[in-house]
Amino acid sequence: MELKETTDQFYQPEEKQYSYLNLGPTHPATHGIFQNVLKMDGEVIVDSTPTIGYIHRAFEKLAERRPFYQVTPITDRLNYCSAPINNIGWHMTVEKLLGVEIPKRVQYLRVIIMELARITDHLICNAVIGVDTGALTGFVYMFQQRELVYEIYEEICGARLTSNIGRIGGFERDFSPKAWEKIDRFLKEFPVVLKEFENLLKRNRIFIDRTVGIGGITAEKALNYSFSGPNLRAAGVDYDVRVALPYSSYQDFDFVIPVGLNGDVYDRFMVRQEEMWQSLSIIRQAIEKLPDGPFHADVPDFYLPPKEEVYNNMEALIYHFKIVMGETDVPKGEVYHAVEGGNGELGFYLISDGGRTPFRLHFRRPCFIFYQAYPEMIKGSMLSDAILTMSSMNVIAGELDA
Amino acid sequence: MMEQALQDKIINTIKLKFEDQVLHTETLYDFLTITLRADKVIGIIRYLYDHPDMKFQYLTTLCGVHYPELQQIAIMYQLHNLYNNMRLRLKIYLPESNPTVPTLTTVFQAANWMERETYDFYGVLFEGHPNLKRILNVDEMIIFPMRKEYPLEDQIRQDKNDSMFGR
Numbered sequence: 001m002e003l004k005e006t007t008d009q010f011y012q013p014e015e016k017q018y019s020y021l022n023l024g025p026t027h028p029a030t031h032g033i034f035q036n037v038l039k040m041d042g043e044v045i046v047d048s049t050p051t052i053g054y055i056h057r058a059f060e061k062l063a064e065r066r067p068f069y070q071v072t073p074i075t076d077r078l079n080y081c082s083a084p085i086n087n088i089g090w091h092m093t094v095e096k097l098l099g100v101e102i103p104k105r106v107q108y109l110r111v112i113i114m115e116l117a118r119i120t121d122h123l124i125c126n127a128v129i130g131v132d133t134g135a136l137t138g139f140v141y142m143f144q145q146r147e148l149v150y151e152i153y154e155e156i157c158g159a160r161l162t163s164n165i166g167r168i169g170g171f172e173r174d175f176s177p178k179a180w181e182k183i184d185r186f187l188k189e190f191p192v193v194l195k196e197f198e199n200l201l202k203r204n205r206i207f208i209d210r211t212v213g214i215g216g217i218t219a220e221k222a223l224n225y226s227f228s229g230p231n232l233r234a235a236g237v238d239y240d241v242r243v244a245l246p247y248s249s250y251q252d253f254d255f256v257i258p259v260g261l262n263g264d265v266y267d268r269f270m271v272r273q274e275e276m277w278q279s280l281s282i283i284r285q286a287i288e289k290l291p292d293g294p295f296h297a298d299v300p301d302f303y304l305p306p307k308e309e310v311y312n313n314m315e316a317l318i319y320h321f322k323i324v325m326g327e328t329d330v331p332k333g334e335v336y337h338a339v340e341g342g343n344g345e346l347g348f349y350l351i352s353d354g355g356r357t358p359f360r361l362h363f364r365r366p367c368f369i370f371y372q373a374y375p376e377m378i379k380g381s382m383l384s385d386a387i388l389t390m391s392s393m394n395v396i397a398g399e400l401d402a
Numbered sequence: 403m404m405e406q407a408l409q410d411k412i413i414n415t416i417k418l419k420f421e422d423q424v425l426h427t428e429t430l431y432d433f434l435t436i437t438l439r440a441d442k443v444i445g446i447i448r449y450l451y452d453h454p455d456m457k458f459q460y461l462t463t464l465c466g467v468h469y470p471e472l473q474q475i476a477i478m479y480q481l482h483n484l485y486n487n488m489r490l491r492l493k494i495y496l497p498e499s500n501p502t503v504p505t506l507t508t509v510f511q512a513a514n515w516m517e518r519e520t521y522d523f524y525g526v527l528f529e530g531h532p533n534l535k536r537i538l539n540v541d542e543m544i545i546f547p548m549r550k551e552y553p554l555e556d557q558i559r560q561d562k563n564d565s566m567f568g569r
Contacts, residue, residue, distance in 0.1 A: 052537060053540075056539065061547060064554070065554045097431075224511050225511050225512045226460060226461050226462070226512035245487070333430065334430045338462075360468075368519075369512055371515075372511075372512070401538060
């Protein structure tokens with residue numbers, strides 16, 4: 001002891017030395033462009049400062065210059081893991097503004113597409129949780145299945161990742177027999193793979209050790225941070241927009257909202273896992289109950305007429321021209337429409353002044369809102385758990401930065 | 403669609419304590435919207451949060467809107483009661499030249515980044531905010547880009563004529 005006092009004059013036992021670690025912006029383990037400056041005490045995180053905005057593309061400003069139908073491709077790029085939900089959410093917002101009655105068949109077809117999108121979203125998140133805990137196998141299995149869903153999108157709208165699916169009023173064409181065939185194939189193959197994936201991780205000792213009690217948040221805190229979607233449900237609050245404010249005939253289907261208990265990584269994983277099963281059940285119900293009828297609503301001001309009519313019919317030509325040039329009249333109004341997106345309540349707050357473009361369009365992006373709780377959730381945990389917490393929250397950079 | 407009786411109850415509850423603060427109430431589509439005076443808005447939200455019948459304890463979203471003709475910037479707060487599934491939108495109008503409002507982070511932690519975003523795009527100053535700085539744009543930016551006076555594209559471009567497209 002005496003020796004220390006004489007040799008190391010600057011040694012102060014009560015003052016701790018922290019090191020700073022720059023995690024990101026382009027770190028392979030963060031699945032997107034996020035920067036976190038972590039204040040570390042050895043391997044333990046003491047504090048963190050997130051920086052966001054690396055892929056900010058000014059969507060809200062862009063939307064103020066675009067006719068309504070041209071805003072749809074912007075919404076693709078919010079949560080690009082479940083782009084069809086964003087597209088359809090936007091279509092429904094405009095339909096609400098216009099007061100359009102949507103045929104039952106369109107609503108059911110939309111439910112099928114949105115649930116497929118939810119499956120792809122949850123599937124990526126859960127597969128990535130597996131990767132971050134060291135299990136790469138499940139990831140590969142799951143991604144093969146994602147491919148099948150993308151083929152279904154391709155059959156319906158021609159695009160895969162950024163789908164731009166449907167139109168204001170419905171779909172551009174009815175589902176082809178090929179599309180139905182692909183949906184059937186997915187419904188047959190996916191449950192087997194999902195079950196296998198679940199068996200790999202659900203009761204896996206290593207997985208449980210890595211995920212239980214990690215990155216937890218209480219229900220009170222989650223609500224105060226305005227969590228929504230699977231992250232809120234994992235904390236034990238049964239709030240789901242599909243049930244709270246049903247849209248697109250979700251009230252016709254019978255499904256369960258899974259809730260967790262602790263809001264930790266394991267609960268989030270299990271909630272997403274169960275939601276995929278529920279989504280499969282909803283798709284089956286929708287196919288079973290699918291009514292006949294038109295595949296789009298009667299909104300000539302917004303829905304492009306078929307090509308043959310454009311060439312042969314004056315009225316159709318006028319409508320075509322007006323729609324493409326964005327010259328259709330829109331009522332003045334202020335409307336908010338929310339859908340249950342891949343990771344929470346995705347809201348569109350639209351103010352129209354009667355012009356050709358939105359006067360103001362605000363996206364309620366669930367990622368942006370719940371990511372601010374991240375520093376609090378990782379405080380006191382290990383660095384590797386911080387990575388796991390982020391992937392289990394399913395933070396999508398596109399939605400975060402808009 | 404929220405029932406009329408329920409809407410009246412919300413309005414009356416606010417008016418009971420903040421009679422002079424309510425400027426206007428209307429239902430926009432399915433959403434009850436109440437326009438308030440700016441000075442006591444945080445107090446009203448806190449009151450709605452604590453009130454046993456109201457319990458608006460979930461902040462759905464918060465954003466700014468610029469009205470150039472009025473020379474005002476509106477702030478929209480959307481609250482949600484998850485117990486009874488009631489939704490409410492509160493709007494306040496601030497002068498464009500000096501938009502200042504107390505922060506909502508004292509009630510909802512979620513308001514932190516939402517207010518930073520509103521500051522970033524509209525220049526609204528939230529008094530008492532713990533960390534009011536730009537969030538999505540670069541720190542060096544000197545304008546508030548969502549304000550209507552800043553056009554999306556460079557207006558002095560000669561090579562592009564979009565007048566046919568209404569812009």
